[in-house]
Every structure is written in structure tokens, then in C-alpha cells.
Amino acid sequence: MFWKEKTLSDMSDDEWESLCDGCGHCCVWKFEDEDSSEILYTDIRCKLFNDNTCQCTDYKQRSALVPECMNIRTFNDQQFNWLPTTCAYRLLHEGKPLFPWHHLICHDKDAVHQAEISLQNKTVCGEQFTEEDIIHHIIDPDENSQ
Ligand code: SF4
Ligand code: SF4
Known part of the structure; x- marks a missing residue:
């Protein structure tokens, strides 16, 4: 249980990579609300995101x-707030435990999909959208996190 014993910065590359649950939420278009500075998520996927496998191709x-692909390993404290509350990196950064559906806990990489946490089969291709369309594609990445 390296994630309980090490800080994020002390983890090896393999340990770091194994933390990602494959939810896909960091692979969709996001923007910052000018008034609140809140990061708003959409269901519009990055061109390299495979909607079915929920993985980068x-x-x-x-x-x-x-x-513009995010490198979480370089994040400062503020930037961890850009991640969904279910993200393993954000949870560990905040000193919180992983969820029961995380594959390092339940040993099942499909559990994140079965728990309705991931964006598997829920995204749309970005090529067909203009900036004006984005407002209609805002989603809440934390809606199924409780
Ligand atoms: S939000 Fe976190 S757990 Fe989900 S895909 Fe991105 S890095 Fe992985
Ligand atoms: S390049 Fe890959 S990892 Fe980065 S946002 Fe796109 S699909 Fe995700």
C-alpha cells in the first residue's frame, strides 16, 4: 500500500501512474469561469481520448x-483543485483515502466504470463544436462521487 506510506512526490513513476483510476475526467475540455475562477468541465473529449476504453490513445x-494536456506531477496546491474530487491524486494530496471502487483497493479496473464515476461512453467529439456550443456541454464531474 505504497499510497499510504509515501507522499505523491516520493512515488516512483510506476507508482504514480498506477494511481490514475482511468475516469477520463482530465481528458475533456475545461474552462475557467471568469467570475468565480471555478473550473468547469464539459463532455467534449480531447482528440486522443478513446470514449469506449476511456484511455488516451x-x-x-x-x-x-x-x-494543453495536463501534467499533474507538476501541479501546485491550487491546481489540484482542477481535478474532480474522486481523482486519486487529489484525494491523496488532500490526505484522504481512495474510494472502494479504486482498482488499487478492489483490484478491478472496471469498477470505476461500474460505479458510474468514469466518462466511458459519455463524451462527444470536439471537432464539431464551436466556443459558443461549449456552454451546452458542461457536466459535473463529481455528481456520482458520494
Ligand atoms: S481525473 Fe485523475 S483519476 Fe481521473 S483520469 Fe484524470 S488523473 Fe486519472
Ligand atoms: S492527450 Fe491523452 S492524456 Fe492528455 S488530455 Fe488528451 S486523451 Fe487525455
Whole structure:
């Protein structure tokens, strides 16, 4: 149970990567509300996101292919708030336990989908949208987190 014994910054690359539950919420378009500074999530997916597997289709090349792809390992305290409240990185950063459906707890990578936490089969392709359309695609990434 390395995630209970180590801080995020002390984790190896493999340990760090294994924390991601594959929910897909960091792979959709997001924007910041100018008035509240709140990060608003949409169901519009990144061009490399596979809606069915809920995975990045070119994870190794992601930074080159999608410059705006987030590197959570470089986040400061404030930036962890950009992540959904179910995200393992945010939970551990806040000193909270992982959820029972997390694969490191239940040993089942499909559990995140079965618990309705993930965006599997719930996103739309971004190519067909304009900036004006985005407002109609806002979602709450935390709606099933309780
Ligand atoms: S929000 Fe967190 S757990 Fe979900 S895909 Fe992104 S990094 Fe992984
Ligand atoms: S490049 Fe890959 S990891 Fe980054 S946002 Fe897009 S689908 Fe997600």
C-alpha cells in the first residue's frame, strides 16, 4: 500500500501512474469561469481520448500531440483543485483515502466504470463544436462521487 506510506512526490513513476483510476475526467475540455475562477468541465473529449476504453490513445506522445494536456506531477496546491474530487491524486494530496471502487483497493479496473464515476461512453467529439456550443456541454464531474 505504497499510497499510504509515501507522499505523491516520493512515488516512483510506476507508482504514480498506477494511481490514475482511468475516469477520463482530465481528458475533456475545461474552462475557467471568469467570475468565480471555478473550473468547469464539459463532455467534449480531447482528440486522443478513446470514449469506449476511456484511455488516451497515444499516452507516450501526448505532450507533443496535445500541448494543453495536463501534467499533474507538476501541479501546485491550487491546481489540484482542477481535478474532480474522486481523482486519486487529489484525494491523496488532500490526505484522504481512495474510494472502494479504486482498482488499487478492489483490484478491478472496471469498477470505476461500474460505479458510474468514469466518462466511458459519455463524451462527444470536439471537432464539431464551436466556443459558443461549449456552454451546452458542461457536466459535473463529481455528481456520482458520494
Ligand atoms: S481525473 Fe485523475 S483519476 Fe481521473 S483520469 Fe484524470 S488523473 Fe486519472
Ligand atoms: S492527450 Fe491523452 S492524456 Fe492528455 S488530455 Fe488528451 S486523451 Fe487525455
